[in-house]
Amino acid sequence: MHEMALAESVREIVQETACANGARGVSTVRLEIGRLAQVELDAMRFAFDVVKHGSLAEQARLDIVEVDGTAWCMPCATPVVISQRGQACPQCGSYQLQVTGGDRMRVMDIEIV
């Protein structure tokens, strides 16, 4: 359940940004989570609901944008989409894949009031 620790980081980033921008509150927090980023989205939503209390994001809605995992297939020499690590290339079946995207988790933006 490391999502709780991640949610606390989100709250911290949101709180810092909201304070720096003189916000009275935060209405929306938008995250971008890659499908390879080791995050269970339901756990993340639950954890954020718990940790947002007492912060400027207390009333905030959490929007999560999921991003496909992408990798470079060496035999095909082409980019492919994968849903988890250890998955074969959907074109040639090789495991010689280098992940190129969809492994990050970021706070993209917040809407403040």
Next chain:
Amino acid sequence: MCMTCGCSTGTARVDKASSGHDGHTHTHADGTTHSHGHEHLAGHPHEHLHATGPLHFGNGPAGNSVPGMSQARLVQIERDILSKNDSLAQRNRAALAESGVFALNLVSSPGSGKTTLLVRTIELLAGRLTVAVIEGDQQTTFDADRIRATGAPALQINTGKGCHLDAAMIETALSRLQPLPDSVLMIENVGNLVCPACFDLGEAHKVVVLSVTEGEDKPLKYPDMFYASSLLLLNKIDLLPHLQFDVERCLAYARQVNPGIEVIQLSATTGAGMDAWLAWIERGAQAARRQQPTGHQAHAHASQRQGQVQGQAVAPNPA
């Protein structure tokens, strides 16, 4: 562009050093450029106007203003959720590199034999390399006690409800443990094949320990951990005759997830394969060693610290 007032130099970055609007330079529509500070209280809306400057109501996301309705403002952040942990980890890594310490982050499920492996490793490295250990567990100091029985300095971190070690805990632990220059630091993470994969501690490598009693499909069930690790130690191989464990299949799964992963098969109990593991550590420690040792000064410093590291439990905030 500053999302607050529209000036060209302000940004919505969250770094503490640059997020303030305590002072900045900006250009107005009439062409005048100047610098100024403008303090305000948190919670107070951030409009600031100059008597002669233009009055904007169209800077919100809607681009216009509706009387009686406050405009929500979109503040771009685009910051990694783990950025704070990662920057602390980099700080740890730099501090370890400076003193030539080769740090390994040992990860596995509970019961894979990490502590027994560590005890055996420390005993076999005696006289060749100095090893210090940071132990991570939710509760108890059992593991650190076992390590200290070998004579090596060990510090127990109890994470409480936490399921992993993070870089801030290691920073605190390093300040207490103070590993000797040019030594080896083993960080035994909380037994968990999921969460510790996410958290960089500042180590040179993650080393995943998998015992043959766990099932050969673990690399596919928990791919992130095997992807994050540089080395797989397949432990308890002395038990293979009693088990239905397909070593080749297990290693194929691990390489499926991480084609570059190195593998050493060993048994901490019988000592089989330990030579390869010790040689791997010695190669890493050699590479990590300070390029230009500062001579007797560093040595004196090291001797002074030797023996005084007893280790106490660190109780970080549950995360």
